[in-house]
Amino acid sequence: MYSEKVMDHFNNPRNTGDMENPDGIGHVGNPVCGDIMELYIKVKDDIITDAKFKTFGCGAAIATSSMVTEMVKGKSLADALKISNKAVAEALGGLPAIKMHCSVLAEEALSSAIDDYLKKNPTRNTDALRKLHKTPHHEETE
Amino acid sequence: MQRIYLDYAATTPTDPNVVQAMLPYFHDAFGNPSAIYSYGQEAKNALEEARGKVARLIGARDEEIIFTSGGTEADNFALKGAAYANQKKGNHIITSAIEHHAVLESCKFLGKMGYKITYLPVDKYGLVDPDSVKKAITDKTILISVMHANNEIGTIQPISEIGKIAKEAGILFHSDAVQTAGHIPVNVNELGVDLLSMSGHKLYGPKGVGVLYTRKGSKLTPFMHGGGQERGRRASTENVPGIVGLGQAAELAGQDLEGETQRLIGLRDKLISGIVQKVDRTHLNGHPVKRLPNNVNISVEFVEGESMCLNMDIVGICASTGSACSSGSLEASHVLLAIGLEHVQAHGSLRFTLGKWTTEEEVEKVLEILPRIIGKLRAMSPLTKNLSPG
Numbered sequence: 001m002y003s004e005k006v007m008d009h010f011n012n013p014r015n016t017g018d019m020e021n022p023d024g025i026g027h028v029g030n031p032v033c034g035d036i037m038e039l040y041i042k043v044k045d046d047i048i049t050d051a052k053f054k055t056f057g058c059g060a061a062i063a064t065s066s067m068v069t070e071m072v073k074g075k076s077l078a079d080a081l082k083i084s085n086k087a088v089a090e091a092l093g094g095l096p097a098i099k100m101h102c103s104v105l106a107e108e109a110l111s112s113a114i115d116d117y118l119k120k121n122p123t124r125n126t127d128a129l130r131k132l133h134k135t136p137h138h139e140e141t142e
Numbered sequence: 143m144q145r146i147y148l149d150y151a152a153t154t155p156t157d158p159n160v161v162q163a164m165l166p167y168f169h170d171a172f173g174n175p176s177a178i179y180s181y182g183q184e185a186k187n188a189l190e191e192a193r194g195k196v197a198r199l200i201g202a203r204d205e206e207i208i209f210t211s212g213g214t215e216a217d218n219f220a221l222k223g224a225a226y227a228n229q230k231k232g233n234h235i236i237t238s239a240i241e242h243h244a245v246l247e248s249c250k251f252l253g254k255m256g257y258k259i260t261y262l263p264v265d266k267y268g269l270v271d272p273d274s275v276k277k278a279i280t281d282k283t284i285l286i287s288v289m290h291a292n293n294e295i296g297t298i299q300p301i302s303e304i305g306k307i308a309k310e311a312g313i314l315f316h317s318d319a320v321q322t323a324g325h326i327p328v329n330v331n332e333l334g335v336d337l338l339s340m341s342g343h344k345l346y347g348p349k350g351v352g353v354l355y356t357r358k359g360s361k362l363t364p365f366m367h368g369g370g371q372e373r374g375r376r377a378s379t380e381n382v383p384g385i386v387g388l389g390q391a392a393e394l395a396g397q398d399l400e401g402e403t404q405r406l407i408g409l410r411d412k413l414i415s416g417i418v419q420k421v422d423r424t425h426l427n428g429h430p431v432k433r434l435p436n437n438v439n440i441s442v443e444f445v446e447g448e449s450m451c452l453n454m455d456i457v458g459i460c461a462s463t464g465s466a467c468s469s470g471s472l473e474a475s476h477v478l479l480a481i482g483l484e485h486v487q488a489h490g491s492l493r494f495t496l497g498k499w500t501t502e503e504e505v506e507k508v509l510e511i512l513p514r515i516i517g518k519l520r521a522m523s524p525l526t527k528n529l530s531p532g
Contacts, residue, residue, distance in 0.1 A: 016522040031486035034465055038524040054524040058448035
């Protein structure tokens with residue numbers, strides 16, 4: 001059902017756990033659908049220097065959370081906002097069609113964490129970044 | 143890696159004795175039971191012998207056994223067959239909210255065809271109240287369908303009480319006994335059922351074969367049209383090897399029902415109390431006593447079921463969950479929601495179903511490994527911050 005990469009990130013998830021004094025927190029999902037993700041970021045000079053997550057969810061939800069935290073580290077906020085759910089799924093060697101919504105959740109957790117950071121730290125880039133954030137670029141199907 | 147299979151409610155391995163009994167009917171005694179020459183008659187004899195074995199397991203007469211392609215067909219046949227045959231009499235069907243999808247989806251279909259369906263609620267243990275059945279009956283009621291035991295939480299329903307109510311009201315009574323036949327005593331007369339579904343692969347028989355018991359005199363419109371097999375009630379050349387296997391499985395199941403039941407109850411209760419004692423914030427789903435001897439269903443707070451199952455699979459333990467994520471439908475188990483669980487608890491459910499080859503060592507292994515898996519997942523769960531210390 002899952003690719004080797006998904007199983008690797010599920011079995012040995014990267015960057016799990018709490019973060020002390022995160023600069024941004026993203027909280028997405030709901031108990032009805034069975035996936036809840038929290039993503040924490042540290043930001044310095046518009047660069048994401050660290051990312052961690054906590055996830056209640058299935059194998060795909062944990063693997064996409066793990067992968068997205070790996071992908072954002074070292075990226076500028078602008079580049080991080082360009083990470084689409086499809087890119088997360090592809091980096092994991094693909095996801096079953098029914099699990100693509102987990103990658104959407106991972107993308108949303110990331111943009112919600114960045115949004116939280118921007119709210120707390122208005123910079124001159126805020127408006128442009130906010131615009132990027134509002135651009136929907138996820139796809140539900142493969 | 144030594145694998146530990148604990149999903150017997152999903153399917154059982156076919157007993158090697160059953161496989162042996164089936165083998166001659168593929169190549170040697172391969173005839174069509176409808177043919178008059180010897181090959182055909184050999185197959186016909188085997189078919190009738192198997193019919194007798196199944197009938198004896200459930201206290202039925204031979205001619206009341208109709209072989210089908212499985213439990214799902216038996217349920218569909220019972221529901222639709224009874225609905226069509228009795229449409230002049232009425233259009234109302236009573237069932238429960240926690241039936242197997244084979245019954246629920248058949249009801250939904252009949253609902254679209256104009257039938258009125260009452261879905262009875264269940265209590266927190268998953269029990270149907272016989273009084274609620276009585277109250278739901280109208281002069282248009284033509285069928286009552288309540289499962290003998292639930293496949294997810296193992297709760298055993300008061301079928302004989304409901305049977306009495308149905309009989310008094312002169313209404314056909316169907317019970318899905320896919321999880322009970324061959325596992326706990328099933329006697330169609332004691333239960334008071336007119337129709338009863340069984341499946342081969344849930345009692346160490348092969349897949350692709352099942353039974354609809356049909357009490358003599360029950361009106362049922364055939365579901366499969368074609369040849370005159372099964373006394374004109376179910377067309378299609380009989381699955382002779384499968385039926386022989388089911389007959390053999392029924393005979394074996396009847397031989398040591400009581401001993402095996404006691405053994406499984408011991409293992410089941412060891413697993414339940416072990417998990418609940420070792421891991422805080424875990425709860426048993428279903429009835430503590432009125433429960434299948436092999437069923438363990440536990441809700442684990444703060445973690446999701448599929449992730450627990452996947453982690454167990456990595457170390458060779460096969461179990462299932464009522465979480466949406468594993469169902470393909472993205473909806474949590476209708477059974478767990480019907481007994482009043484919150485979505486998040488339903489998503490965190492685990493089902494272990496034990497069987498003939500389950501050993502005490504296997505149960506102990508699960509009790510050793512599962513708490514570690516739960517600990518690992520809870521450590522990365524955003525919900526554990528609600529966990530009060532201690």
